[in-house]
Amino acid sequence: MKAVYHQIERPGALQGIGSGNTVTVCHPPDRCGDHAGFYDVEAIRADFPILSRQVHSRPLVYLDSAASAQKPFQVIEAEHAFYAQDYANIHRGLYYLSQRATERYDQARRAVRELLNARQEHEIIFTRGATEAINLVAASFGEAFLNEGDEVLVTGLEHHSNIVPWQLLRDKKGIVLKAAPVNDAGEVPLEDFIRLLGSRTRLAAFAHVSNVLGTVLPIAEMIRAAHQAGARVLIDAAQSVAHAKIDVQSLDCDFLVFSGHKLYGPTGIGVLYGKEELLEAMPPYQGGGDMIASVSFERTTYAPLPAKFEAGTPPIAQAVALGAAIDYVTALGLDRIGAHEAGLLAYATERLSAIAPLTIVGTAAKKASVLSFVMEGVHPHDIAQILDSRGVAVRAGHHCAQPLMARLGLPATVRASFGLYNTTAEVDALAEALEEVEVMFLQ
Amino acid sequence: MSDSVELYPKAVLDHGRHPRNRRAIAGCSHFAKSENPSCGDDVSVSLRIDQGDVIREAAFDGRSCVVATASASLMTELLVGKTPAQAKMLFQRFHALAAGGAEEAIDSMEAEAERLTVLSGVRAYPVRVRCATLAWKTMLAALENERSQQ
Numbered sequence: 260m261k262a263v264y265h266q267i268e269r270p271g272a273l274q275g276i277g278s279g280n281t282v283t284v285c286h287p288p289d290r291c292g293d294h295a296g297f298y299d300v301e302a303i304r305a306d307f308p309i310l311s312r313q314v315h316s317r318p319l320v321y322l323d324s325a326a327s328a329q330k331p332f333q334v335i336e337a338e339h340a341f342y343a344q345d346y347a348n349i350h351r352g353l354y355y356l357s358q359r360a361t362e363r364y365d366q367a368r369r370a371v372r373e374l375l376n377a378r379q380e381h382e383i384i385f386t387r388g389a390t391e392a393i394n395l396v397a398a399s400f401g402e403a404f405l406n407e408g409d410e411v412l413v414t415g416l417e418h419h420s421n422i423v424p425w426q427l428l429r430d431k432k433g434i435v436l437k438a439a440p441v442n443d444a445g446e447v448p449l450e451d452f453i454r455l456l457g458s459r460t461r462l463a464a465f466a467h468v469s470n471v472l473g474t475v476l477p478i479a480e481m482i483r484a485a486h487q488a489g490a491r492v493l494i495d496a497a498q499s500v501a502h503a504k505i506d507v508q509s510l511d512c513d514f515l516v517f518s519g520h521k522l523y524g525p526t527g528i529g530v531l532y533g534k535e536e537l538l539e540a541m542p543p544y545q546g547g548g549d550m551i552a553s554v555s556f557e558r559t560t561y562a563p564l565p566a567k568f569e570a571g572t573p574p575i576a577q578a579v580a581l582g583a584a585i586d587y588v589t590a591l592g593l594d595r596i597g598a599h600e601a602g603l604l605a606y607a608t609e610r611l612s613a614i615a616p617l618t619i620v621g622t623a624a625k626k627a628s629v630l631s632f633v634m635e636g637v638h639p640h641d642i643a644q645i646l647d648s649r650g651v652a653v654r655a656g657h658h659c660a661q662p663l664m665a666r667l668g669l670p671a672t673v674r675a676s677f678g679l680y681n682t683t684a685e686v687d688a689l690a691e692a693l694e695e696v697e698v699m700f701l702q
Numbered sequence: 703m704s705d706s707v708e709l710y711p712k713a714v715l716d717h718g719r720h721p722r723n724r725r726a727i728a729g730c731s732h733f734a735k736s737e738n739p740s741c742g743d744d745v746s747v748s749l750r751i752d753q754g755d756v757i758r759e760a761a762f763d764g765r766s767c768v769v770a771t772a773s774a775s776l777m778t779e780l781l782v783g784k785t786p787a788q789a790k791m792l793f794q795r796f797h798a799l800a801a802g803g804a805e806e807a808i809d810s811m812e813a814e815a816e817r818l819t820v821l822s823g824v825r826a827y828p829v830r831v832r833c834a835t836l837a838w839k840t841m842l843a844a845l846e847n848e849r850s851q852q
């Protein structure tokens with residue numbers, strides 16, 4: 260088994276600590292106080308087994324972390340070790356293993372609370388992912404607080420998972436769904452958002468970062484404005500949680516959702532953060548085991564938070580592994596991860612801008628980790644296919660944001676997205692493959 | 703050479719970049735339009751079928767990737783002179799070729815239909831099978847959609 264911490268001598272001229280021709284890098288770098296601030300992406304890559312595989316006889320260049328991030332061995336190992344040593348169903352067991360599994364599950368919740376700086380552990384509800392978390396709020400908050408004619412305000416750049424649940428609620432309860440417009444740069448101008456906040460707006464629900472364009476929304480200002488208008492706020496942090504530190508108390512958002520799999524954790528686990536007083540006032544989302552205090556056919560009383568919203572056996576091992584993923588990114592430092600990715604984005608923007616038929620889609624002043632583009636005369640699917648043959652994994656399509664694509668007047672884009680393990684050499688591989696596309700289809 | 707390049711042999715690139723019969727047929731007898739929901743591509747197919755039940759003219763239009771465009775282009779060339787029944791048979795064979803499975807369907811293809819084998823590369827890419835068959839399925843819909851004669 261790999262050590263959690265070790266030092267390796269690396270030849271070459273890596274900038275960082277060391278002298279002469281060898282550099283000492285730490286793994287993970289942050290565990291060593293001396294080396295704080297030093298980001299050794301090669302050592303980080305060594306944590307991700309999949310990054311050393313080849314596809315189509317080429318080294319994998321994985322540029323689809325916005326769809327799902329790859330997993331470090333620390334996460335894979337955490338899930339494996341949990342099943343191998345600590346696994347049992349939680350809550351109901353009086354025996355040692357069940358108690359142990361329950362502790363591990365609670366520990367994961369603690370890790371999420373710390374990540375988001377939530378006030379209370381029971382404000383963290385485990386869900387299957389961001390999608391289920393939004394559906395939970397739409398169903399339960401919608402049931403308790405939304406009536407016919409009440410408005411929910413989203414933005415024009417939302418993922419379908421932050422549109423369709425509100426449409427379902429509209430069909431059921433007659434609420435009104437509004438969307439703040441997106442400008443040509445792919446931004447949601449604050450003044451337009453504010454203009455749409457009215458006396459009937461009960462909830463504003465929007466992404467922190469656009470999964471298509473990488474636009475970073477001014478969520479602090481948007482939250483303040485929504486609160487001034489008397490609305491509650493849900494933040495879809497699916498695309499931001501892996502790239503920046505989020506503090507739900509200083510943001511003062513009422514709900515926040517994300518998926519574990521985009522945070523280097525497993526699939527099947529996600530998080531809803533909700534303010535205690537709201538979660539207390541909301542009815543359960545699903546009924547079943549674990550979410551009750553007592554059941555008789557006449558009357559059922561619900562369990563206290565967070566169990567009230569976690570009916571049935573949850574994804575226990577996935578929660579534990581999500582805890583390991585949170586440990587991993589916080590140990591590296593979300594600030595440093597964000598800075599590394601910002602460097603990649605700037606470099607990629609520069610490299611790709613030099614390819615004549617290529618147009619970058621989304622030119623917001625603040626962007627994170629995502630680069631969408633189109634190439635005059637070449638279909639995005641054909642681009643992605645050729646890139647794949649060069650080992651470069653990108654996504655092409657509407658990225659589950661068709662209203663945004665319609666606004667941009669594009670049926671599809673190619674999207675490259677960056678994670679903590681990507682390198683400038685991989686950006687070069689992307690640019691070189693795109694130059695081949697140009698030759699193949701346009702010359 | 704990696705697999706993906708076989709998706710774009712010369713003939714496919716040629717038909718993709720210089721599609722044949724990419725137009726609308728004025729006064730066509732049969733027409734249909736459809737969309738590939740996974741990518742937003744759309745293709746319309748128009749046919750002119752004469753009194754003797756023979757396809758005299760076939761054309762397509764729309765916005766699509768190279769694979770879909772090349773497939774549509776080849777299809778319109780092969781349809782001319784066929785009856786609707788023969789066109790459906792050709793689709794069956796093409797589908798077997800594109801989606802994989804029925805090798806005999808390819809073996810039994812007439813010489814002219816062999817031209818379609820340039821598209822067999824999609825077999826390795828299940829998501830692209832829909833691109834390759836988009837125009838064909840639209841053609842089947844067009845056969846069922848006779849325009850009232852004006």
Ligand SMILES: Cc1ncc(COP(=O)(O)O)c(C=O)c1O
Binds near residue numbers: 389
């Ligand atoms: C902005 C945004 N919101 C929500 C989701 C939904 O996440 P999941 O499919 O993990 O529930 C995604 C995933 O692509 C996303 O990018």
